[in-house]
Amino acid sequence: MMNTPVLTVNNISAAYGQSIILRGTTLSVKRGAVTTVMGRNGVGKTTLLKTIMGLLPAQEGSILFNNENITALPPHKKAKAGIAYVPQGREIIPRLSVYENLLLGLEAHPDRKAKIPEEEIYSLFPILKDFRKRAGGNLSGGQQQQLSIARALVSNPSLLLLDEPTEGIQPSIAQEIGSILQQLVQQKGLSVLLVEQKIDFANQVTDHYYFMDRGRMVLDGTAEELKHSELEKHIAV
Numbered sequence: 398m399m400n401t402p403v404l405t406v407n408n409i410s411a412a413y414g415q416s417i418i419l420r421g422t423t424l425s426v427k428r429g430a431v432t433t434v435m436g437r438n439g440v441g442k443t444t445l446l447k448t449i450m451g452l453l454p455a456q457e458g459s460i461l462f463n464n465e466n467i468t469a470l471p472p473h474k475k476a477k478a479g480i481a482y483v484p485q486g487r488e489i490i491p492r493l494s495v496y497e498n499l500l501l502g503l504e505a506h507p508d509r510k511a512k513i514p515e516e517e518i519y520s521l522f523p524i525l526k527d528f529r530k531r532a533g534g535n536l537s538g539g540q541q542q543q544l545s546i547a548r549a550l551v552s553n554p555s556l557l558l559l560d561e562p563t564e565g566i567q568p569s570i571a572q573e574i575g576s577i578l579q580q581l582v583q584q585k586g587l588s589v590l591l592v593e594q595k596i597d598f599a600n601q602v603t604d605h606y607y608f609m610d611r612g613r614m615v616l617d618g619t620a621e622e623l624k625h626s627e628l629e630k631h632i633a634v
């Protein structure tokens with residue numbers, strides 16, 4: 398079990414109406430490591446995460462989570478099975494307090510009596526303890542990103558899908574988020590599928606890269622395996 402991928406995506410396709418976005422996308426996500434998908438704007442990275450989560454149907458191909466076929470499961474069942482999604486733009490509920498936003502994470506917890514693991518969450522994200530009564534909408538972008546990740550962790554996932562966590566936040570906070578991710582991977586064995594545009598942040602956390610173009614993967618490997626020039630070619634805007 399330890400050596401098998403936590404998630405395998407085989408040849409999936411997905412579309413918005415007539416507009417086909419994923420065209421035979423294949424990747425595998427290593428257990429207890431960070432796998433990062435990079436690629437230019439609009440190549441289908443967000444669509445890939447949405448399809449894995451079940452927010453968009455896969456019209457062809459299959460998705461295996463811990464060797465079980467989850468292709469057609471609805472999002473709430475995937476969440477209960479242990480997949481958490483941190484969407485691009487974070488989707489904090491602005492009028493709810495930080496604590497109430499965290500409570501929403503419990504909806505996806507497989508145990509209905511589960512409570513927020515406050516000690517763990519606040520030791521990872523001390524700012525959320527100080528601000529627990531503050532409205533989510535009054536936090537800075539970086540704090541909202543931390544809240545969004547914390548809310549995902551409240552459901553006790555084994556796989557975290559993370560869409561551009563550094564978008565619009567300052568480099569020092571991005572670096573902090575990077576260290577927290579590393580901690581979660583190394584200490585809790587969390588598996589992460591990250592979509593990222595910033596190579597510096599990606600380099601801080603990534604074990605294995607995939608490069609996506611027009612709905613499919615065109616290159617993959619560890620940082621050592623990939624030549625810098627190749628990376629630049631696939632992320633240049």
Ligand SMILES: Nc1ncnc2c1ncn2[C@@H]1O[C@H](COP(=O)(O)OP(=O)(O)OP(=O)(O)O)[C@@H](O)[C@H]1O
Nearest residue numbers: 413416418436437438439440441442443444445485
């Ligand atoms: N809800 C939607 N309806 C129709 N088309 C969409 C929808 N969402 C995204 N698209 C289109 O699908 C394509 C892929 O979008 P997607 O968001 O997956 O790309 P991305 O690689 O994540 O890019 P970005 O980095 O800009 O988020 C784009 O051409 C986009 O315009």
